[in-house]
Amino acid sequence: MRKLRYILCLLLLIYGFDLQAQIAPISQSYREEKQEKIQSRWARLIPKQNKLQFAGxxxxxxxxxxxxxxxxxxxxxxxxxxFIPKTQNQKGHMTTTLKQTYTPWRLTIKDGFFIEPLTTGIYINKIFGEYFWTKLPDRYPENYYFWAVDTRFNIFAGQAFTWQLNDSHRGKEFSFFYEISTNDLYLISAVGNKTITLRDIIGLSFGFRYRVF
Amino acid sequence: MKTITPLLSGRWLLLVCLLLTTSCELFEYHPYDTDAFDQTGVNQSNIEEIEAQDDLSDTLRFAFMGDTQRFYDETEDFVNDLNNRDDVDFVIHGGDITDFGLSKEYKWIYDIMKNLNVPFVSLIGNHDVIGHGKNVYNEIYGDFNFTFISHRTRFICLNTNALEFNYSTPVPDFDYMLGFVNDSADIDQTIVVMHAAPYDEQFNNNAVLMFNYIVEQYKNVRFCLHAHQHKLNESDFFDNGIMYYGCDDMESRSYLLFTVTPDSYNFTVEYY
Known part of the structure; x- marks a missing residue:
């Protein structure tokens, strides 16, 4: 019974389009509709904003x-x-980061100027380089070090200031943001040590956000 | 959408400007960055201080501790405890200054240790090597292997974290070690200090017998010291009477206090 159902499903998949075609012969508009549907679905994946961030x-x-x-x-x-530039003491490095931001409010200050009083979220950063590994290298005994040297988990909170771009040719809006952040290893270090204060473990960064559409 | 008075927006901008003008060290490119540190060449300047001490008495007294890692409060208490006594010439940190090898950790521990009234030297531990940690060590403390003389005693401090360096650097560095075999300095005795002891998983155990062979050549070796094991340890690894003493970590709130005279030596485990 189950086997039969699978076969029917398979047949429907293969001949589904043909069946439809037999019911209503392929028209130009149907094809266009279908094409539009697919394109609009993929279009949602086109990035809508760019950011340039310093430090963090x-x-x-x-x-x-x-x-x-x-x-x-x-x-x-x-x-x-x-990127991290090459210095006297170390090689240069590439980094990559995946960042998720939550912005609960956007306040209108005046026409075309907004404030996001709180932006918060997490980001995972990975650094590429010889001494930075994700998985403990084979030469070590098992569980020798517990953390991935190249991967840091960060949390942040900040604010953003947004200007609407009136001239639609230039895009939708432009923002300045700043954030304070810390990472997993700093937090672990601060826990249980009164010597290590919040001031010791936070970092500051700022950047620009440009929304095209 | 809400509307807020322009006055408030001015305040926001003021806050931003204030944040931006605070010290530059808040802008971190990466936790493993080899920051520009205020203090460099710490071992060398402390060694100069040790060697300038009045060491005419034949009794040498020093504290040996290690594995400060994430035990910041305990390390601070150690510094306070040691500052309450006036019978110690200097302190040796046996390595694992940091837990993750991060620049900030180096800075935090240094900021605590610098409050010692007596000079201190720090060896490199395996945790200190991770990421760019070894470069930070070079920047703050100096060379991986170093030496000094106090009370006619040659101290040889060696990098023994072979597993960490993965053959990229000679560990232990026999060339460096051989330099003290016919010591031209006017000394009576030798004490060898390292982070990981022979036969530890960090040590290059293929080189263990050669290491011992060179140590045996040194002038009047009194004993060897190591950290790393997070427990007190006493071993005669080579059945040749050269004792290896290991200190506990800072979490145990203890350090070893050595008193060395020409005829004998003893040590106590000091708890604070």
Whole structure:
């Protein structure tokens, strides 16, 4: 019985389109409709914003492509590539970051100027380089070190200031944001130590956000 | 949408400006960055201090501790405890200054240890090597292997974290070790200090006998010291009478206090 059902499903998949075609012969408009549907679905994946961020334990400068979504556009997801410049003591590095931002409010200050009084979220940063590993190298006994040296989990809170771009040729809006952040290892270090204060474990970063459409 | 008075927006901007003008060290590129540190060459400047001490008495007294790692409060208490006594010439930190090898950790521990009234030197531990940690160690403390003389005693401090360096650096560095075999300095005795002891998983155990062979050549080796094991330890690894003493970590709130005279030596485990 089950086998039969599978076969029927398979047949429907293969001949489904043909059946439809037999019922209503392929018209130009149907094809266009279908095409539009597929295109609009994929179009949602086109990044709608860019960010350029300075510092924040994810590189010196990091640039991103990202998306904003939700009923009140309260969610943002950004994917960054960043770099750490070569210095006298160390090689240069590439970094990559996946960042999720939650913005509960947007306040209108005046026409075309908004404040997001709180932006908060998490980001995962990965650094690429010889001494940075995700999985403990084979030469170590099992569980020798418990953390992935190249991957840091960060939390942040900040604010953003947004200007609407009136000239639609230039895009939708432009924002300045700043954040304070810390990461998993700093938090672990601060726990149970009164010597390590909040001031010791936070970092500051700022950047620009550009929404195209 | 709500409307807020423009006055408030001015305040927001003021806050931003205030935040931006605070010190630059808040802008971190990466936790493993080899920051510009205020203090560099710490071991060398402390060694100069040790060697400038009045060491005419034939009694040498020093504290040996290690594995400060994430035990910041305990390390601070150690510094306070040691500052309450006036019979110690200097302190040796046996390595694992940090837990993750992060720049900030190096800074935090240094900011505590610098309050010691007596000079201190720090060896590199396996945790200190991770990421760019080894570069930070070089920047703050100096070379992985170093030496100093106090009370006619040669201290040889060695990097023994072979597993960490994965053959990229000679560990232990026999060339460096051999340099003290016919010591031209005017000394009576030798004490060898390391982070990981022979036969530990960090040690290059293929080189253990050669290591011992060189140590045996040193002038009047009194004993060897190591940290790393997070427990008190006493071993005669090579059945040759050269004792290896291991200190506990800072979490145990203890350190070893050594008193060395020409005829004998003893040590006590000091709890604070």
């Amino acid at each position: 334990s994810m590189g010196m400068f990091s640039g991103s492509v990202g998306w904003y979504y939700g009923k009140r556009n309260q969610w943002e997801t950004d994917w960054y590539l960043g």
